[in-house]
Amino acid sequence: MYFLIEEMIETLKADPLMAGVKVADIDDVDKMTVPMVTVSESPGPGYRFPDGKPQYIRSLYQVEAYAKQGNGKTAKQNARALISAADAILYNKYGLTQESEGRFAPYMEDRTVMRGVIRYYAVIDTETNYIYRYV
Numbered sequence: 001m002y003f004l005i006e007e008m009i010e011t012l013k014a015d016p017l018m019a020g021v022k023v024a025d026i027d028d029v030d031k032m033t034v035p036m037v038t039v040s041e042s043p044g045p046g047y048r049f050p051d052g053k054p055q056y057i058r059s060l061y062q063v064e065a066y067a068k069q070g071n072g073k074t075a076k077q078n079a080r081a082l083i084s085a086a087d088a089i090l091y092n093k094y095g096l097t098q099e100s101e102g103r104f105a106p107y108m109e110d111r112t113v114m115r116g117v118i119r120y121y122a123v124i125d126t127e128t129n130y131i132y133r134y135v
Contacts, residue, residue, distance in 0.1 A: 004094075004124065004131070005041035008061065011093050012037060017085040026064065034113055035078065036066045037086050047123075056132075058123050061096070063087075065116040066107060075114035076104050083116040094131050096120040 005025060012023045018037065026038040040062045046054020063086050067078035083102050090096045099119045107113035123132040 003041060003043070004059070004061070004122070005039055008039050008041075008090065008094070012039070012086060012089055015085075015089045017089060021082065026062075032066065032107070032110065032113065034066050034068050035082055037082055038064045038066075040064075053126070055127055056123050056125055058121060061090075061120040061122065063090070063118050063120075066113050067116075068113055075106075075112065076116075079104055079114040079116040083118055087118060090120065094122070096122060096131075 009023055009025060012018050020035070022033050022036040024036070024038055026040040029036075029038055042060040042062075044058040044060060047056040047058070048054065063083070065079045065082035065086065067075055067082055069075045070078060073081075080102070087098060097120070099121055102116050102118045104114055104116045107115045124130070125132070
């Protein structure tokens with residue numbers, strides 16, 4: 001099976017738009033820090049089984065941004081800026097497009113932190129590692 005999450009995290013970390021931002025797999029985060037962007041990957045069902053293994057896998061990717069008020073902007077504006085930057089990076093590298101508008105709400109454990117969420121679906125060809133965006 002082909003997983004894209006590690007490559008996505010490294011791509012986000014390497015981009016200048018993410019300078020000063022912690023980028024991590026959501027499963028590896030023990031403590032909330034801001035600003036932060038997390039990524040999660042949920043492989044879905046497989047399609048076409050020429051050798052008993054799925055050739056195509058439809059996966060869900062979720063990107064979350066956490067930000068506080070600062071630099072003359074509200075927490076929501078800062079979270080939206082992080083989400084927009086992550087979205088631009090993932091679109092430019094992988095051609096991924098959001099499956100819907102981002103959702104924003106205060107973080108449950110610290111109401112001064114705004115959490116933004118965007119989701120992507122992609123179909124991955126496990127033989128060629130080609131990524132088909134899912135619209």
